[in-house]
Amino acid sequence: MAMHSGLTFVRGLGRHREASVFAMLAAVAIYLSFASDYFLEPRNLLNVGRQASVVAIVALGQALVIIARGIDLSVGSVIGLSAVVAAVLMRDTGSEAIGLTAGLLTGLVCGLVNGVLYTRFRINPFIATLGTLSIARGIALLMTGGIPVPFGGFAEFVGAGRIFDIPVSFLLMIVLAVVVHVFASRTVIGREIYAIGDNPKASRLAGVNLRAIRLFVFAFCGLLAGLGGLILAGNLASADPNLGMGYELDVIAAVILGGTALSGGRGSILGVVIGALLMALLNNAFVLLGISAYWQVVTKGLVIIFAVGLDGLQRGSDDD
Amino acid sequence: MAMHSGLTFVRGLGRHREASVFAMLAAVAIYLSFASDYFLEPRNLLNVGRQASVVAIVALGQALVIIARGIDLSVGSVIGLSAVVAAVLMRDTGSEAIGLTAGLLTGLVCGLVNGVLYTRFRINPFIATLGTLSIARGIALLMTGGIPVPFGGFAEFVGAGRIFDIPVSFLLMIVLAVVVHVFASRTVIGREIYAIGDNPKASRLAGVNLRAIRLFVFAFCGLLAGLGGLILAGNLASADPNLGMGYELDVIAAVILGGTALSGGRGSILGVVIGALLMALLNNAFVLLGISAYWQVVTKGLVIIFAVGLDGLQRGSDDD
Amino acid sequence: EAPQGGSVAAVENTKGPVRIAFLSFQNNPFWTPVTEGAKAANDYLSKFDATVDFVDLGDELSAEAVVAGIEGALAKKYDGIVVVPIFDGTARIINEATDEGVPVFNIVAEGATESRRLAFIGQDATSAGKQIGEFIAEKMDGKGKLGVITGYFGATQHTQRMSGALDYLKASFPDIQIVGPFENKDKAESAYSLVQDMMTANPDLSMVYMTAGGPFGAAKAVKDLNLTGKVGVVGFDHTPDNMQYLKSGEMVGLLDQAPYQQALDSSVMLYNYIVAGQEPPAKVIPVTGKLLTPDDAK
Amino acid sequence: MMQSDRMNEAAAPDAAAASAQPLLIRARGIAKGFSGNAVLHSVDLDLHAGEVVGLLGENGAGKSTLMHILSGGLQADTGTIEMEGAPVRFGSVAEGIAAGVSFVHQELSVIGALSVAENLHLGRMAKTAAGLVNFSLMQKASRALLERVGAGHIDPRKEAGALRAGEQQLIEIAKAAARKPRLLILDEPTSSLTPHEVGGFFSYVREARAAGAAIIFITHRLEEAMSLCDRVVVLRNGAIVSERRPAETTRQQLIADMTGKPAIYEHRPRSVNGGEIALSLRGVSDDRLLDGIDLDIRKGEIFGLFGLVGAGRTELLDLIHGVHRHKAGTIKLFGKELSLLDPSQAVRAGIALVPEGRKTAGILPQHSVRDNAAISSLRRFARGVFSDRAGDAGRVERHRQSLGIRMASDTQAISTLSGGNQQKVIFARALMAEPRLLLLDEPTHGVDVGAKSDLYGIVTREADKGLTVIVASSEVPEILALCDRVAILSKGRLAGVLERAEMTEDRILTMAFKEH
C-alpha cells in the first residue's frame, strides 16, 4: 500500500520538471550514505536542512517573482540591510520587538520599492533590482560604518536554536514551504501569479490586476529576504552589513534547479526546496568526503549541469 | 550643417532605447567636467575608455547571446581560465603565439561547451552557464594551484600599451564594436540572431538553423571573453585564476543598460558600448570626486536605476 | 616627534604644498583602522602644509580597481600615492607612476611581482602564516586534527597565509592531520556551516584555522556545538566580532597586522621622501603582527 | 467618394424587426488613426439587444480596431459611444467588462499554464470559506459553461496549453459567455473550429441572442455570416459601406461590397499529367500518428491534403519540411532522397512552408514587415556574408503589390498589421525564398475572401510557372477552389487520393471519416 503510493509519487514526479533535480538529490544522498559513515546521522541530516533553510526561504519568494516573469537580484543585499536595521534598532531602542519588526519591514519596503520601480516606473526588474542591490548594500554599510553589530535574543533562537534537536530555521522553512505551496496552488492570488507569468497581456484582459500582483510578489520576496536576513544574522549573533552578499545567485539557482522556468508561468514550490537542499547537500558532501579544494569548485558545476541535463535529455526536442 | 546633422542624430537617439542611458552618460560627464578639473583632461578620458574596454568587449558577445534569447553567466570565469591557460602555456612553451592562441581557443571552447549544453542537451542556458562558471573557475585554480602566473609580452602591450597615447585596448574595443555592429545589422547571421531571439519557433520554420546560430553566439561570446581575459591579464601582467570574478553581472548590466531586452530579439551594439562607458565613468567619478566607498555603492545603484528609469517613464504603459 | 600610534616623525617642509593620495578599500572592519590611520596622518601632516586625501576604491577588492584608482590619482596630479595593492597585476601601473615622478608607497599587501614602489610596509603573509602555524602547533601539542578554512581559493594573500602555516606544520609536526581546506568566500555564515560539517565528519577535531574573513562564524559554531574549550579557532584581525569570541574562549588566537600604524607611517615616510628626498629605512618594512590570546582580551 | 449602400435606418422596413428590441449601443463618428495613418473614418454603428450583427471586411479594413474601441482596449480619436442612451467612454478593458462588454479576440490568448477551469474563471475565481480557490465548484461551473458553447468534451482539469487551437478558441468563447455579456464581440471565433464545433458555437450564439445580448460576429466565411446573422455590416477602408439582411443579399453582393469589385476565384482546369514527379513519399511513418504514407506529386501540381482535426496533415508537412524526422520510409524530392535534420536544410533544398498558427509559428513580432518577409531568403540573396538589405526592400515591395498587403510602410512592426495582412507577409516570406516546393498549412486562416481569391490566383500562377504546391486545409471549398488533386488523411493513414474530376464535398468528407 505504502509501497504503491510511493511508486505513484515517484511516477508523478517523473512527469514534472523537478524530477531530475530530485533524482540528482537522491543520487548524491545515496552515494554519500555509502561513502561516509556520518552522512546518515540524524544530526548531520538536520545540519544540511539548516544550511539549506535560508536559501530555501528566500527562494520561495524568488520563485513567485520568477513565476510572475520577474527577477529579484537584490535579495542578497536585502538580507544584509534587514539584519543591520534590526540589529541597530535593537541596540538603540533596547527592544527586541521593535528591532525584529523593523527588520522584516525593511525587507518588505525594499520589495515594495522594487515592485514600484517595475510597475510604476516600468524599469526592467533585472535593472531595477540590480540598482537596489547596490543601494541596499550601501545603506547597510553607511548605517554601520562597515562594522558588524551584535545581534541576539529571539533571532538567535530562530537562527541557531533547536526544538527537539531540530533546527528552528529548518522547521520554519518547512512551514513556510507548505504555506507558500498552498498559497501558490490554491489561492486566487497564487493562481493569478502563474497567469501573469504565462501571458501578462491576456491576464490583464481577463481582469487580473497586473500591477497589484507584481507589486505583491516583489514585496513578498523582499519580506522573505528580510526574514532570511534575521535568521542568518541570528545564527551568527551578529549583523554584518556584508551579510548575504552573492546570495542572489544561489537563490536563483535553487529556483531554476527546482524546475521553474525563467520565462515565467511555470514552477513548483516543492522543486525550489529540493533545489536548495541539493546545493546544501553538495557543500556538506565536500566536507564529509574531504574533497580536495579546487575539485570542489569543479564538482559543484558538474552537479548543477547534470541535475538539469537529465531533464533536458529526457524531454528531447519538443520545444521550439 | 554639422549642427543640423547633430540634431538629427540626437533625435534619432530619442527613438531608441539606448537614448536614456546616453542621456545619463552625458549628464554624468557634464557634471564631472564642472566638478573636477581633471575630468576633461585627455589622459583621464582615455583612462575611462580603457577601463570600459574589457567590459565592453565581453559585453559585445553577451549582447548577441542575450539578443538570441540566451544568457551567459560564465564569462567572468572564462576570462580567468583563458588568461591562465595562455600564461601557463606561454611560460611552459616559451612561445607567445602558442600561449595567446591557446587563450583565445580556451574562450572559444568554453563558449562551444555552453552552446552544446544548450542546443544538444537542452539545458537552460542560465543553469548551463552557471555550471560552467564553476567548472572553468575550478580548472583555472587546478592549473595554477591558486597562484597567479606572470604574463607579459604582446598581451601586455594590448592590455596596457598605448598608440599615440590612446590605450590599445580602447582602440581594440572601438574596432570590435564597429565590427560587431556591422555584423549584427548587416550580415545574414546577425539578422538571424535577432530573428531567433524574437520567435525561435517561427525562425526555425522559416529556415533559420536554430542550433547553429545558438552555438555560434555562445562560441563567439566565449571567444570575446577569452580575449577579455588576455587583455585584463595583460594589463595586470599577471594571470590570476580569480581574474574576472563577478564580471558577469557588470557585463550583463552593460548590455541591459544599453537597451537590450533580456527577453531577446532586440538590442543595439552602440547601446552596449554606452552602457559599459557609463559604468566605467561612474568608477572614474568616484575616484575623481573622492566619494566615500559606501556612498559609491549607493550612487551606483541610483544611477543605474535612473539611466533606465528615464526610458521607462518616457515609454509609458505601452507594454503588456 | 612621531605622532601617536606611529613610529616616524615628519621633516620640515621646504617645498610648498604637498598632496598625497591614500588609496584603500572599505568592505569590512579590517579597513576601519586603515582609514583612521590615514586620517591621523592627514591631521598630523596638515601642520606641515601637506594633505593626505583618503580615496575609497569601493567595496570590491580587485587589481583592476587598484589600477583605476592609481590612474585617477595620476590624472589628479598628486605628488605621491599610498596604496593597498593587494593583488598581483598592479606592478605595471605602479612603475608607470614612479616613472612619472609620483612615488608610490605600498602597504598591507602587495602582489608577487616586484614593482619599483618607494617601499612596502606590511606583513609578509607567508611568515604571518608561519607565525600562526607555530602558535597552532603549540596549542595542539603537536598532534590532532586541524580544520582549515580559507577565504577565496586563489586569492594570493589567503593562499600564502594558508601555505605559510601548513607547510611549516607538515614539515615539523607530521602528527597534525589537516582537514580541508574549504572555501568560505569571506563569509561568516559559510564558516559556521563548514565548522558544523567538519565536526560531524571529524568529531575529534581540535582546532580551526581561518585565513581570511568571517572567523567569528566559526567561533559561533563552536559555541553552538558546546565545544568551547575543546575546539579553538585561530584567525586574523582584531575586529570587534572576533575579539568578542576571544573573550568568551572559542577564539584562541588572533593575529593582527597593525593596520593603523601601517597607514600612518607610510604616509609620513612618503611625505618625507617627497619634501626632503629621505628614503624609507628599507625597501620592505616588515610589520610583525600582534598575536592576541584570550589572556590579552581579559 | 465612397459608394454607400447604407440602409436608411428609419426608412428601412427590415431594420424594424431588430429595432423592436431596445437600442444598446449607438456609436457615432468613430475615427482612429495610428501615427498619422487613418484606419477608421467616422464610423456610425447601432447595435440592438437580441441581435446578431455580422461585421465583414477585407483584411485591414479596421474591424478589429473598431471592436477594440467599443470594448475599451483602444480610445477613439473622435466620436461618441452611447450605451442605452447614456454616453460612455471606457478607459480600459476592465471598464468595458464592468459595463458588460465581452471581447473574444482574434488572436488566441489562453493561459497555457493554468487549467481550463482556471482559465474560465480568471479574474473572478470562486473561493471556499477558508479563502482558498474552490476548484470543485469551478470545475462544475466550467462543465456547464463548456457544455453551453458545445465543448462539453473538454476536461476542465486539463492544462489549457495542451489543447488544440480550436479547443482553446472554445475556451475563450466560454470565458466570454461566463460573464453573461450584454455586448458580445466575437472576432473571427470560428477560424480554427471544426464544422462540428462551429455547430455548437452557433447554438450558443443563438441562445445568447435569445437572452437579450447584442452580438457582433466577425468572420471571413460568408456562409457563416449569412446563416447566423440578423444583419450584415460591411466595413471597407475604415468606413461602413453597406448594411444588409442576409435573406436579401447574395455572397457575390457582399464580396462586391467588401472589395469594390465582384471578382471571385473560380478553379481553372489545369493539366500537369505529363510533368516529372516532384515529391515522392514511400511508406512514410512517424512514431506517433502517420502510418505508411505513399504519395507522388508532380511538378507544377497543386496538391491538396485534407483531413479532420488531428488527421496528421500538419505532421506530414512537418516531416517533409524537416521539423521532425520520419521514422520509416523515404521522401524523395525530384528523385533525390531527402533526409533532413532541420528546416534550414529544407529551405536550402527549395522547400518553403507557410505554417499553421500565425502568432506562435509565423511572425517575428518585434521585427518589421520587411525583416519578417526576408528572413527565409537572407541566405539566397546574400552577398558574401552580408545580407542584401536594399534588395530586400525591392522584393518586399513587389510582393506587397502582388499580394495586396495593406500597410503604411515595410519598416512598420508586423504586429501592427491586421491579422490577415500578417498572413500575407508570411506568404511573401515563403515566395521570396523562391522554392521548388511550397507547403501551405491552413494558408488562408484569417484571410478575407477577396485576398483569398488573390492568393489562390497567385498560387495557381506560381504553379503554372512550375512550382509544386501542397495545401493542407480543413476547408473543403478551399480544396475545391485550388487543387488539382487531393489526398485525404484519416487518423494518420492515407484514405485515398481523388482526381479533380472525382472531387466533391461529399466524397472528400466520407473518406475523411474512413478510420473513425
Ligand SMILES: Nc1ncnc2c1ncn2[C@@H]1O[C@H](COP(=O)(O)OP(=O)(O)OP(=O)(O)O)[C@@H](O)[C@H]1O
Ligand atoms: N497599433 C497599431 N499601429 C499601427 N497600425 C495599426 C495598429 N493596429 C492596427 N493598425 C492598422 O490598422 C489597420 C486596421 O487593422 P485591423 O486589425 O482593425 O483590421 P481588421 O479589419 O481586423 O483585419 P483582419 O481581417 O485582417 O483581422 C491595419 O492596416 C493595421 O495595420
Ligand SMILES: Nc1ncnc2c1ncn2[C@@H]1O[C@H](COP(=O)(O)OP(=O)(O)OP(=O)(O)O)[C@@H](O)[C@H]1O
Ligand atoms: N509533438 C507532438 N507530440 C504529441 N502529439 C502530437 C504532436 N504534434 C502533433 N501531435 C498530435 O498528432 C495529431 C495530428 O496532428 P496534426 O497537427 O498533424 O493534425 P492536422 O491534421 O494538421 O490537424 P489540425 O491541424 O487541425 O490539428 C494530433 O492529434 C496532435 O495532437
Ligand SMILES: [Mg+2]
Ligand atoms: Mg482583425
Ligand SMILES: [Mg+2]
Ligand atoms: Mg494542422
